[in-house]
Amino acid sequence: MTMPGPSRSTLIGAAMLACVIYGELVALGANGALLSVLAAFAQIVLAVGVIVFLPLDLRFWRGAWFCLPLALATILIAFLPAWGRGVPGIDAAHAQWLTPDMAGAGLAHAGGAWAMLLAGAGVGYQRGGSRRFVDCLLVGAAVYIPFALLLWQFAPHTVWGLPKGINTDRFTGTMLNANASGCVFGVIALLGFARWCEATATGARRFAEARKLALALLVLAGLGACTITGSRTALSLCLLGIVVEAGKARLSDRSGGFIGHWERIQSRRWLALAALTTSILAILLVVGSATFDRVGTVSGDFGGRLAIWSYYLAIAKQAPTFGYGPASFGSANLLHMTRPELYQYWYIAAAHNMMIGVVIEHGWIVLALEMLVVALIALAIWQSHVAISRAQLKLAIVLALVFITGCASVDIALDVPAVLTIAIALLGSLWGQAIRQERNSGRE
Numbered sequence: 001m002t003m004p005g006p007s008r009s010t011l012i013g014a015a016m017l018a019c020v021i022y023g024e025l026v027a028l029g030a031n032g033a034l035l036s037v038l039a040a041f042a043q044i045v046l047a048v049g050v051i052v053f054l055p056l057d058l059r060f061w062r063g064a065w066f067c068l069p070l071a072l073a074t075i076l077i078a079f080l081p082a083w084g085r086g087v088p089g090i091d092a093a094h095a096q097w098l099t100p101d102m103a104g105a106g107l108a109h110a111g112g113a114w115a116m117l118l119a120g121a122g123v124g125y126q127r128g129g130s131r132r133f134v135d136c137l138l139v140g141a142a143v144y145i146p147f148a149l150l151l152w153q154f155a156p157h158t159v160w161g162l163p164k165g166i167n168t169d170r171f172t173g174t175m176l177n178a179n180a181s182g183c184v185f186g187v188i189a190l191l192g193f194a195r196w197c198e199a200t201a202t203g204a205r206r207f208a209e210a211r212k213l214a215l216a217l218l219v220l221a222g223l224g225a226c227t228i229t230g231s232r233t234a235l236s237l238c239l240l241g242i243v244v245e246a247g248k249a250r251l252s253d254r255s256g257g258f259i260g261h262w263e264r265i266q267s268r269r270w271l272a273l274a275a276l277t278t279s280i281l282a283i284l285l286v287v288g289s290a291t292f293d294r295v296g297t298v299s300g301d302f303g304g305r306l307a308i309w310s311y312y313l314a315i316a317k318q319a320p321t322f323g324y325g326p327a328s329f330g331s332a333n334l335l336h337m338t339r340p341e342l343y344q345y346w347y348i349a350a351a352h353n354m355m356i357g358v359v360i361e362h363g364w365i366v367l368a369l370e371m372l373v374v375a376l377i378a379l380a381i382w383q384s385h386v387a388i389s390r391a392q393l394k395l396a397i398v399l400a401l402v403f404i405t406g407c408a409s410v411d412i413a414l415d416v417p418a419v420l421t422i423a424i425a426l427l428g429s430l431w432g433q434a435i436r437q438e439r440n441s442g443r444e
Contacts, residue, residue: 106326120428
């Protein structure tokens with residue numbers, strides 16, 4: 001018996017998600033005051049469209065209900081200094097806000113992020129929704145990567161006419177930060193490799209060989225683009241993720257979980273994997289100098305990164321409850337440059353650690369609530385028996401989220417709205433799939 005495939009509405013919903021993401025990526029990663037607000041409104045409109053367009057039944061809302069009160073609580077606490085003036089203790093917090101005029105923009109950012117999580121869950125809840133979303137991301141990447149490379153060839157030192165600052169000599173895609181771009185290209189490589197593993201594990205299908213070749217080329221393009229950004233963290237974590245995925249494919253082969261006629265296509269599949277591995281090594285050999293030349297400075301850079309974290313943690317401790325306000329990092333950074341040795345940090349626009357950045361702008365309570373939401377979603381995924389151990393793509397999504405988290409722990413990845421949108425959408429799609437699995441289990 002053949003199970004029904006994804007509906008046309010699912011494909012449209014997935015394509016809408018991907019369009020918002022690539023729209024943000026092309027627009028400098030939506031990394032700017034106006035661009036980020038416009039991106040937030042696009043995310044809210046997308047969420048409304050998904051809710052209206054896709055069939056989300058009562059079981060979906062029962063599975064997602066806990067997210068709504070936590071979202072409201074997070075937004076309420078994050079912006080309490082703007083709304084609760086006159087309340088004892090709140091006036092003091094408001095006085096610490098350096099950017100009260102950005103409260104409206106910050107509220108839009110928060111609403112857009114929560115809306116994107118819900119939209120991703122709505123798409124993932126549909127049959128085959130997560131797979132279609134990843135496919136739409138990969139189709140978009142097949143256009144985006146050549147476009148970014150072409151843009152770099154014509155204007156290597158600027159993006160849309162804007163100077164790249166300290167990243168002048170590095171490939172930054174359509175954004176102004178090379179490490180954030182490396183993170184995006186690494187995600188594409190990880191997801192593309194998972195789909196390639198699945199494609200090579202199936203029997204004969206229409207256009208199967210062309211599809212495998214296209215996915216292999218996309219993996220090489222994503223990994224190559226990640227390499228020439230010069231992002232050491234992104235490249236190393238991406239290669240590690242690919243190794244894990246390849247190991248997962250091998251274990252699936254041995255158990256028969258992937259291939260129905262393993263004996264017949266075994267040699268062909270591993271020949272293809274050997275060819276892809278050789279191509280990856282060739283890419284690292286040809287263009288890897290952009291990253292490898294920076295390996296020698298890892299020790300010094302890590303010491304500098306520890307100093308940065310220590311400095312910004314000290315700033316965060318001076319406004320621990322409500323922070324300095326939305327989009328206040330730059331103002332807080334300049335305000336605390338009271339000694340000449342701190343002047344070296346004038347150019348830094350993010351804490352290079354996602355948690356420190358949240359605490360500086362919104363305080364420890366908001367960080368704790370956001371971590372609670374992520375933990376509850378992870379628990380829901382774990383308890384729903386979503387077969388990550390038996391599904392290549394689901395494992396790849398988890399690895400992509402771990403990869404983004406790793407990049408954001410030492411750099412500015414999640415401070416760029418487009419990268420945050422990718423992470424939230426992937427998490428939401430896996431969460432929606434978990435809700436669907438739990439619903440189907442409840443029917444048995």
